[in-house]
Amino acid sequence: MNGQGFTVTGVSKTYGGAGEVRALDGIDLTVGEGEFVVLLGRSGCGKSTLLEIMAGLQRPTTGTVRLGGREITEPDERIGVVFQDPSLYPWRTVGRNVELGLELAGLPKGRRRAVAQEHLELVGLPDAGNKYPRQLSGGMRQRVGIARALATRPDVLLMDEPFGAVDHLTRLQLQQDLLRLWAEDTRTVVFVTHDVAEAIVLADRIVLLAPGPGRIARTWDVPRPRPRTLGEPGLTALREEIYAQLEDTGTREKEGQPR
Numbered sequence: 001m002n003g004q005g006f007t008v009t010g011v012s013k014t015y016g017g018a019g020e021v022r023a024l025d026g027i028d029l030t031v032g033e034g035e036f037v038v039l040l041g042r043s044g045c046g047k048s049t050l051l052e053i054m055a056g057l058q059r060p061t062t063g064t065v066r067l068g069g070r071e072i073t074e075p076d077e078r079i080g081v082v083f084q085d086p087s088l089y090p091w092r093t094v095g096r097n098v099e100l101g102l103e104l105a106g107l108p109k110g111r112r113r114a115v116a117q118e119h120l121e122l123v124g125l126p127d128a129g130n131k132y133p134r135q136l137s138g139g140m141r142q143r144v145g146i147a148r149a150l151a152t153r154p155d156v157l158l159m160d161e162p163f164g165a166v167d168h169l170t171r172l173q174l175q176q177d178l179l180r181l182w183a184e185d186t187r188t189v190v191f192v193t194h195d196v197a198e199a200i201v202l203a204d205r206i207v208l209l210a211p212g213p214g215r216i217a218r219t220w221d222v223p224r225p226r227p228r229t230l231g232e233p234g235l236t237a238l239r240e241e242i243y244a245q246l247e248d249t250g251t252r253e254k255e256g257q258p259r
């Protein structure tokens with residue numbers, strides 16, 4: 001299946017209420033069909049806000065988001081979302097958790113079962129269907145979240161620090177698994193992280209956000225073939241550049257911007 005491209009135009013977001021927060025300002029971003037883009041930045045720079053706006057879970061204060069030319073104003077069946085916490089229902093089996101989106105889509109029971117099982121196999125959990133979430137490790141639960149997002153066959157996957165809560169080795173494994181899934185069935189991916197190494201390993205393109213208000217500080221293409229190792233000559237230099245830029249934006253952060 002082919003993905004679809006995103007166009008983010010002039011997006012800003014101000015959270016109202018006491019002590020207004022300008023979370024985003026003037027975001028312009030194009031994500032090509034099938035492209036793997038990583039939004040990188042330190043905590044509080046507006047990554048989640050941008051991703052939620054792209055997912056139709058939040059409305060921007062100004063600006064628009066289009067997917068395949070159609071404006072996104074609410075959750076869309078073409079978009080799958082994965083968060084750091086997969087929020088599985090503890091009273092449902094793993095299989096029935098994966099079936100969730102398929103239920104909403106009105107698929108008949110037998111078909112739901114088959115599609116859920118197929119996607120559990122895809123994420124490396126062929127025997128988990130009849131278990132309960134509490135019986136799985138954190139990394140396995142995150143795989144279930146990915147299976148659930150993929151089961152409805154979205155064109156686009158939006159992922160917000162999906163591997164942020166698992167241990168380091170599991171995280172490396174999940175990164176490779178995600179790249180395998182993406183290579184097998186290329187779809188557009190927008191992946192949020194604050195981890196520079198993760199960004200370099202995964203991305204076609206890295207978009208660095210700076211805080212106060214959240215804006216795009218810089219972007220880099222990562223033209224190296226995958227799998228990548230951080231020790232590769234081109235990537236070591238890239239990493240240093242990104243850290244230098246992060247330090248720059250960090251100074252501004254200290255100059256009185258919230259977090």
Ligand code: ADP
Nearest residue numbers: 015021023042043044045046047048049050258
């Ligand atoms: P990130 O994901 O990069 O850590 P967020 O998008 O979560 O950043 O937050 C960006 C800014 O907006 C932060 O200053 C945060 O405190 C603020 N913010 C996020 N969500 C809300 C909200 N619902 N209400 C008010 N402020 C918010």
Ligand code: MG
Nearest residue numbers: 047048049160
């Ligand atoms: Mg966030």
